[in-house]
Amino acid sequence: MDEGQGRACICTSCNDAPNVATVKYVEPPTDRRAALKARHRRAILDAAHALISEGGAVRFSVDQLAERADVSRRTIFNHFASIDDVVTTACTEALGVVIENFLASFAKGSRASMFDDVAGALRATDVPGVVAFLWRALGGFHAGDPRPRQIFQATFSRTTDELARELAERHPEQDRLEAELLVSSLMHGTEVIVNHWLTATAAALDDESRALWWHLLDRLIERIRTGYQERSDHVG
Structure with a gap:
């Protein structure tokens, strides 16, 4: 309190500080990228498991796999060297x-x-x-x-x-x-x-x-x- 006026003093710097309760954790870009890569890899392998279980054989195409996994062809080859590599990993x-x-x-x-x-x-x-x-x-x-x-x-x-x-x-x-x-x-x-x-x-x-x-x-x-x-x- 200001003893002369009986008013509360307001500290501008404290007032402008962020409220701890409202501060949100921002995931680092590298963590987001790693999480996205992990999700894509899992989606590709799950799609391969599904295609194998449904019918069939190692013969499914890259396009079929990409469509089932909801990723691009390029994403598949960012994770695996070939369709054979996908199948080997799924079998493993x-x-x-x-x-x-x-x-x-x-x-x-x-x-x-x-x-x-x-x-x-x-x-x-x-x-x-x-x-x-x-x-x-x-x-x-x-x-x-x-x-x-x-x-x-x-x-x-x-x-x-x-x-x-x-x-x-x-x-x-x-x-x-x-x-x-x-x-x-x-x-x-x-x-x-x-x-x-x-x-x-x-x-x-x-x-x-x-x-x-x-x-x-x-x-x-x-x-x-x-x-x-x-x-x-x-x-x-």
């Missing part, structure tokens, strides 16, 4: 459920527990369902077109690399090479039995084909667990 995401199951069941421990973690993730995954999706995505394998098989192999390689990294990070007490060898043995072994399963079933999903899958997976896990040394039933 589908197979990535193996990694999700591994993370859900992970428990620290010995090298044997590392094996059990990865084997358990394979058992917990509907691999036939995932492979059927990949089969539709690639339109099957044909002798005259190596591309589908190349994408199939790339899908398994990407998943194997990521799973090996996750396993090594969660078992720092173990040799990193052990993690890589273990995952490579199981995942590339899975790729081998998948090929046998596809030859026998053509990716059909029924009780008989699923029973065959479990038989092949049990055989793979047991073979890798026990190795190839001859058993000795007696001493002498």
Whole structure:
């Protein structure tokens, strides 16, 4: 108060200061661009998943993908090198459920527990369902077109690399090479039995084909667990 006049003094500088309650956070341009890029990439992959699930095959065009994702052709190629790259990434995401199951069941421990973690993730995954999706995505394998098989192999390689990294990070007490060898043995072994399963079933999903899958997976896990040394039933 002004003691002489009994009036309140008003501080001009304080009066002009912005009210904290009305100040809004302005997202930096770089954050907005990153968020937009992430949305576009997700839209492209979701569109690829939808096109594959609806009908069909790796044969969808760039124009079809751009229309479904509501982006331009140029945006697609800003994120992916080719349609094959889009399909490979979509297939890798589908197979990535193996990694999700591994993370859900992970428990620290010995090298044997590392094996059990990865084997358990394979058992917990509907691999036939995932492979059927990949089969539709690639339109099957044909002798005259190596591309589908190349994408199939790339899908398994990407998943194997990521799973090996996750396993090594969660078992720092173990040799990193052990993690890589273990995952490579199981995942590339899975790729081998998948090929046998596809030859026998053509990716059909029924009780008989699923029973065959479990038989092949049990055989793979047991073979890798026990190795190839001859058993000795007696001493002498």
